[in-house]
Amino acid sequence: MKSKKKGDYWSDYVVGILFFLLTLIFSLTVYINEKHSDNISLVISIFLLIGALGCLYNWITIKSYCIVNGKTIQISSFKRATKSYHLDEITSWTEKQYKGKFVRWEVLTLYLRTGKKIKISSDRYANYLEIKAELTKDKQRSLKIEELIEKKINLQLSIIFIMIGILFFIGANNALNVKTINPKDIVVFGDEIVKIKYLRKKQNSISIKLKNTPDLDFYISSNALKATFVEDLLNDIKQGDTLFIGIDKADYRSKIVKTDSLSFSDKYFFNENISVESVRSAKKDYLYLSENNASILDDRYWNFGIFGIFGLFFFLFSIYGITSYLKKGVDDEN
Incomplete structure (x- = not known):
């Protein structure tokens, strides 16, 4: 008997990789382009990169199985036999059911005498039930191990929630310590307008194109x-009108007059974008630096509150999960 992979088994991995990569690009955009962003965006970007690599690794390491002459042979994605096991080496098995928004699936785990485990997921193989029946024939299902697995999963989720809570607390701290723009760090210059456009996106903005750049x-x-x-x-x-805009001095020196070299991030990511901090024409001011700073300060406490509340929620939830895990462990011993 040979396992048969489902025709769309790869779709979840592709969607996962695309999701992580697109979110990674967005997070890097925030980190690089927003002059008042904090390192939380960089930390999130690192986790997103790890997530994308994890999806890719899980995709390319999916095994095929061949059951013949009392043996189970694992075949890699590159059509090479990697390992083989005698069916009588299987001592017990467990099955964990999962429920998504649209689908349900099971993961079969086989336990060998050597201590090794083989995991087979129903959402990857079209003939999963046949494989399961063949591999678990005359083998005992271990409900005790399933209970321990459930406790372990709950503990792992609690640890993940702690990490998420810490990230939110870091975000709250960074939000509270956001600094205003120092006028000494701003360069104001004038140029002829080629195009000015209001961009309606998730985060609205105004795009300005200048003649000389x-x-x-x-x-x-x-x-x-x-x-x-x-x-x-x-x-x-x-x-055709002339507009005077204020931008960060570092951007002015590296991207416009080019007396300074580009930073590593600007050299490889979105170096064509420059944040505007003040705007005026010959007759009127449209964005005062002082008002811009006031807006930054207003957002500081809101952002601190939002990050803090979410951080507290995840932290308390994780503490509850760990407490329940420890309490259940004591009850089991008694």
Whole structure:
């Protein structure tokens, strides 16, 4: 008997990889482009990269199985036989049921005399029930091990929730310590407008293209928009008008006058984007640096509260899970 992989067995892995990579790109964009972002975005990016690599590894390591002459032969994704086991080496088995939003599946675990385990998932193989029946024939299902596995999963989830809670607490701390923009760190220069556009996305912004730097995209971030006279800016300023914008001095020196070299992140990620911190024309101010700073301070406490509440929720939930795990362990001993 040979295992038969389902036709769409690979789809979950592809979706997972794409999800992690797209979210990773977004997180890196926030980390690199937002001048007042914090290291939480970089930490999240690292976890997302690990998630993408994990999906890829699980995909390429899916085994096929061949049951013949009382043996189970594992075959790698590269069509090579990797291991073989005698069926009489199987001492017991367990089955764990999982429930997703749209599908249900089971994971069969075979326990060998050597202490090794073989896991086979029903959502990967079209003839899972046949494989299960053949491998578990005359073998005992271990309910005790299933109970221990359930406790272990709950403990692992609690640890994951602790890590998530810590990340939220780090975000809360960073939000509380966000610094305002120092006028000494800003360079204001004027140039002719080629295009100005309001971008409606998950985080709205205004994109500005200038004549002398056509390859660069100057943008007013969603946070700075709160302090911007948006309607006046879009109605007053047309193509060909001159606008004076204030940007970070480091961006000005590395990307416009190019007296400084690009940083490592700017060299490889989104170096065409520059955050705008102040905007004015010859007649009117549309974004004051002071108002921009006030908006940053207003958001600081809101962000601190949001991150703090979520961090506390995950932390308390994890403590409850660990306490339940320890209590159940004591009850089992008694």
